[in-house]
Amino acid sequence: MNEDLLQFIWSMQLLETNALFTSDNEKIEILQAGTLNTNAGPDFLHAKIKIGDTIWAGHIEIHIKASDWKLHAHQTDPAFNNVILHVVLMDDGYDNGIPVLELNGKIPGRLLNKYAAMMQTAAWIPCEKHINQFPEIKWKSWLQRLTAERLEQKALHIEERLHYNKNDWEETCYQLIARSFGAPINSDAMEQVANALPLKTILRHKNDPTQVEALIFGTAGFLESSYKELYPHKLQSEYRFLKNKFELIAPSLQWKFSRLRPASFPTIRLSQLAALICKTDALFDKLILQNDVKKMESVFAIHPGEYWKEHYHFKKAAKVSVSGLGKSTIQIILMNTVAPIKYLYGLKNGKQEMIDDAIALLEKLKPEKNSIIANWAQLGFTAMNAAESQAMIQLKKEYCDNRNCLHCHVGYFVLGMQE
Template sequence: MNEQLLQYIWQFQYFNNAFLTTAEKEPLRIIKPGIINRNQGPDFENARIQIGSTTWAGSVELHLKTSDWEKHQHQQDKNYRKVILHVVYENDRPQSGIPVLELKTRISRSLLKRYNSLMQAQSFIPCEHQILKVPAIIFNVWKSRLVAERLIRKGMVIQQYQEANEQHWEESFWWLLARNLGVPVNADAFEAMAKTIPLRILAKHKNQIHQLEALLLGQAGLLNDSFEDPYPKLLQREYAFLQRKYGLSAIAYPVQFLRMRPGNFPTLRLAQLAAIIHSSAHLFSKLLEEESLKKAKLLFKANANDFWNYHYSLRDQSTYREKAIGSAMINNIIVNTVCPILFAYGCFIDKNRLKEKAIRWLEELGAEKNTITKGFEELGLSNTAAVDSQAFIELKSRFCDERNCLHCTVGNYLLKQEK
C-alpha cells in the first residue's frame, strides 16, 4: 500500500462502504469524497460527510497511518484547519479533534494483488497479458485522449518559444522545424542554432542557397576546419562576411556525427533545412490555410544543393545520390512539428478547425514504426496511422514506463475487474 493507491481508492470509493464508522464508533456516511487537490494542503477539498446526525463540509486528508498526521506536523499548518475527516489505511494511534476512518479491513485483497502485480511486472508494459481484455470502445477513447494530451504537452514547449520571441508564430515554427531536423541526437544543437538566426535574416538571403547553407552550417560551428574543396571554402567566406554583418556568434553546443547513418549527418540535414527555406516562404501561414495533407507535405519536399548529391559531409566525397528530403522525414516533420504547432495555435486563437485538422492529418498519415509501436503490435494492437503510434508512444512513455497505472484508463479498468 502507498498513499497514491490510497488516494485512488478514496477518490473512486473502491472500498466496502457499508456501515461505516469512525475510529470512535460513530456512524459515518460519505456524501461527497471531495475533489483531489494537486496543490499544497489536504488531499481532497470540497468534501461532504455525515457523522451521526451532523453534516460536515470541508477537506479530507489521507495517510497510511494515523501517526503520520503529527509526523508531517499538520497540526501546526493552518492549511489543515478545515479537515473534517482523516482517512488512513491503518489506525495505529488515537487522534483527538478530527474523526478518523480506517480502510485496512475494507479494501479488496484482490485489488491490492492486481495493483502489486502491475507495479512489479518486468514486461514491455505492466498489463501486457491483460490489455486485450479492455473493450475496444474504452481503449479507443483513451487513445484519442492520449493523442490530445501529447499535443497539449508539446504545445507547452511552443508556448515557451512564444514567450521568448514575443509571440512570433513564424519564428517559433522555424525553431521547432530546425529542432525536428536534428532528431534525435542533434535536436538541442539545431534548436540553439535556429535561435541565433532570426527569420528576418533568413528572408534576406532565401534566394541564395549557398548563403543559407553558410548561415546554418556556420552558426552550428561546422565551418571552422580547413577545407580543400572549393565549395566549403566558398561557404566559409560567405559565413565570415555574414557573421560580421549581423554580429552573429556560433553556438557552443557540440554537433554529433558518431554512430549516425550518413543520411542523418548534421551537415546534410542542415543543407536540407536550407533547401526548405530556399523553396518556401511563410511556411507557418501556408500550413494554417492548407487543408490537404498531400499538399502540405509538398512544402517540405526539397532537394539539397547539388554539392550534397556527392557528399554527406563537407569533406568526404561519395557516389552520386540525390539528397532530397525523404518521405519518412517529411512524415516525421508533420507529426512532430506541423501538427503540434497547428494544435497549439488552434488553442491560442480558440479555433477548433485547426485542432481538428491537426488530429485529422495524424489520422491520414501512416503509422510510425519504432521499438515502442512494434511492442504494442506484438501484443495484438492495431497500429495503422500516426494517431495510433502517437497514442502508443504517449502511453508507454508517460504511463507504462512510470508505472502510472492509477491514472491510466487501461489500468483503471483492469484494477476494477473482479477475477
C-alpha cells in the same frame, strides 16, 4: 501503500465490508463517496455520509496516518473547514475533531497483492497479464485523451521557446523545424544553429542560395577546415563577410555521422534546411495555418544545390545521389513539430478549430515505426494512425514506465476488476 492507492480504493469503494465504524465506534454509511479533487484542497468533494442517525454533506480527506492532518497543516487551511470525514489507513490517535474512519484491515488482500505485483513486475507494461480484458471502446477513448495530453505536453515546451522569442511564431517555427531536421541524433546541434542564426538574418539573403548555405554551414562550424574544391572555398569567403556583417557567433557543436545513413548526415540536412528557407519565407503561414496535408508536404519538396547532388560531405563525394527529404521524414516533421505548434497556436488564441486541426492532422498521418509501437502490436494493440501511435508512446512513457497505474484508465480498470 500510498495515498494515491487509498484514493483509488475510496473512489471505487473497494472495501471488504460495509460494516464501517468511526474510531469513536459510530456506524458509518457511505451514501456518496464524493468526486476526486485534482486541485488544491480536500481529496474528495461533495460527499454524503451517514454517521449514526445524522446525514452529513461535505468533503473527505485521505491520509496514511491521522496525524498527517497536522503534518500537512490542514488545521490552518480554510479549504478544509467543510471536511466531514477523515479517512486514514492507520489511526495513530491524532484528534482534529473530525470523525475518523480507519481502513486498516478493511482493504481486500487480493487488491493489495495485484497492485504490488504490478509495481514490481519486470514485464514490458505492469498490466501485461490483464490488459487484453480492457474493453476496446474504452481503449479508443483513452487513446484520444492521451493524444491530446501528448500534444499539450509538447505545446508547453514550445510555449517556453515562444516566450523566449518574444511571441515570434515565425522564428519559433523555424527553430523547431531546424531541430526536426536533425533527427534522430543531431537535433540539439541543429537547434543551436537556428538559435545562433536568426531567421530574419537568413531571409535578407534568401534570393542567393550560396549565401544562405554559407550562413548555415558557417554557423554549424563546417567551414573551418581546409578544402581543395572551389565551392567550399566560395562558402568560406561568403561566410567571413557575412559573419562580420551580422556579428554572428558560431556555437561549439559536436556533429554525429556514425551509424547514420547518408540521407541523414548533418551536412545533407543542413543543405536541405538552406533549400527550404530559400524556397519558403513564410513557414508558419504555409504549415501551421494550413490544413491540407498535401500542401504541407509540398512545402518540403526541396532540392538543394548541385554540389549536394554529388556530395555527402565537403570532402566526400556521393556514390548515390541524395537530395530531397523522404516522405517518412516529412511525415515525422508534420507529426512531431507542425501538429504541436498548431495545437499551441489554437490554445493561445482560443481557436478550438486549430486544436481540432492538430489532432486531425495526426489522424491523417501514418503511425510511426519504433520499438514502442512494435511492442504494443505484439500485445495486440495496433496503431491505426499517428494520433494513436503518439498516444501509445505517451501511455508507455508517462504511465507504464512510471508505474502511474492509478492515473491510467487501463490500470484503474485492471485494479478494479473482480476476479
